[in-house]
Amino acid sequence: MRYSPEDLLRARTLGFLIPRPGTRPSPRMEDEELVSSESVGRILRAVGHRVHEVISVTRCISRRRVVLVRLVDDSFVLLKWPDEDIDVENNYETTMLGLLDEVALPPEIRAAIPRILAVDPQTRVVVVDAIPPCPSLHDLLGNERPVPEPYLRALARILASLHGVEVRGIRDGHHDRTLGPPVPRDTLVSTREYANGCGLDFDDYLRSMQELEPRFRELHDRWTPNSLIHFDLGGDNVLFPVAPSAGALPVRLIDWELAGFGDPMYDVGFLVGQLFLGEMRRVRFDVGATDWVSRIQANAHDFMSAYSKARSVSEEDVRRLVQYAGIALLVHSTVRLQQIGALGRIGHLCLHFGKRFVQHPDIVSMLLSDGRRRKGWVG
Template sequence: MTASLKAEDESSLRCWIMGVRYPPADILPGTDAVVGSAEDEIDPVLLGERLRAMGVDRGPVLRTHRYMARRPVVRAEFAGGAPLIVKWPHYDADLNSDNERRTLEMLDSAAEDPTLRGALPRLLGGGDADGLTVIEAVPGAETMAEASRRAGGVDGVHLLHFGAVLGLLHGLPVPGEVRDDPGWRPHVPIPNGLHLTPDEYAHGCGLDFDHYAASLQAVERELLELRSTWNACAVVHFDPSPDNVLLDAAGAAEHPVTLIDWEMAGLGDPAYDLGHVLGHMVSGHLRDMSAPASRPARAARVVQGYRLTRDLPAGEVVRAVRFCGLIQLLSALFRLERIGSLGEVGRLSLRVGQRILRDPEAMADTLFGPGLLR
């Protein structure tokens, strides 16, 4: 989900969820980057000058590390200060916005609970002429994705704390300027219909697009039913994936969890965020069933933590599980886009996603254990 997918932009939503791709004119076939991007190489000296011009002066930049991301993102390291994360605007104007900056500014003024405030990244600068966003890095942290690959996986304390942070975020009273501004409401992440036009069909991605489209249409009734229950009642992250959750690896930090990358945040349905978390746990298990660290049964700890800070009826957990099914379909689409075919894991994701959408209660017990819905 992106912040550019507003309620009036049904066509963009259809392209996003149905795997239809119309490449921009400045993209070469077979690539997903602008030719000759000005930010391909980050000069430490020039970056230091730009930071100082924004009022962020930590001395000369010693080195930079470029991250894999939707837009240019670097970690800048200094001799005498903590590192910073610097983000450039997205090369695609349709995907470019200052949503992360304005979300963090809004949360900084609205969030009073110290646990929630401690889980937010610290914004140091943004909105300059070049569109840079500067955020305090978290020294000594590892992503939840990295922790899940270690022997033993993510420990229960971190999962419990993560769930509590999500509950606090969703329980935050929605500020009036957010509630009344249509720009804070990303589109419901399900199109009005899932039948392709000839033009959409011709622009489907990957060799197995037929199979993906047919799988999506096979659960159209369930997806449209889920769409009809959408309840945009809270500030939601929209992308709480394992790569966007930082954990205190040493176990000594006052705030052991930090939720990063707020580019897609907006007013939405809390069940979508929770379903996103469950969905990534299932996806990790499907990719590597031999790894006990990725067992989705750990999801019960996240739900348990969530219930410590926000009421969560069993019916809402069922809706979250349905959104988990949607995430499985989108996981298959991601493989189709990146690899060119579904492969064994992509086809399995489609089958599991369909089963979750059709019978969320039974699949919740199978995947997450009987304690999730109770």
């Protein structure tokens, strides 16, 4: 059975499971031969890659089968197998990375985005250029200190450049990549959906989401798909391959499978949500502990001030990005509910703060910003 994008969206945000069709086991249970050095070498030879002698193959954490391959010349490539259960014909990442080759991005910005090197027509494996293993945003958010300012400024610069690309001409030929807000307009679940609710906390979670339905409708009405956006800037999809002082642009954005044309403030808000989530994962909320707030303020200010210098940001933009940050937190709480059957400490925090972000964006924007520098956010 094939599920529509709306079905998958409702399942993702309203906290119930859609049964996976077919009987194919998880990629983690597949025969190791499929991702062996010999198998990977055969694929690289089949697609005519210039180097196909493999030194090592490392599995990446992913729902689909993905491996990082180190080659004999010390270069790296990423091999991605198709998701045979859900998106058999999914070539979205290939399409979007191809589009980025067509637009006039500055070379240093284009270098921060992977390129499709080849696609094996027989196995439908996609070969993408890759970089050596390096720290991710998720890794840096686990440290005691704020994320280094040069990293956040470089990330903001890349996004502002991406969001500023003129898309009216290319968007007309790719209507299937026009995205909508990552929440449904209607939060009323059917009997079948309710029966597939996840875990003991499902009722509490669903009630909170249904209370937010008016805000979700507002976001749909204000959504303008006028920019290229990544749409999935989670902590593991933002890499920092060089030290901030090395002179090169120290950012790499990976996994463009969900990318398309959408509201640029969603990318910005999603990253603000990741900054908030990183602090919630690490900090102990002892009575009187406020240092986590100052770290979020520092990270958010560095990121937003750099973005607003490169691309104008209005008060309405800030309001939306805060709401999108809340949605990022809500989606994380859904994932926890689906994976472990309960929200747990982090899931409850994400639900609580995510709801507040969506309901009260003006108040939250003042909390996350440094009040003395608030005007620096808005162009």
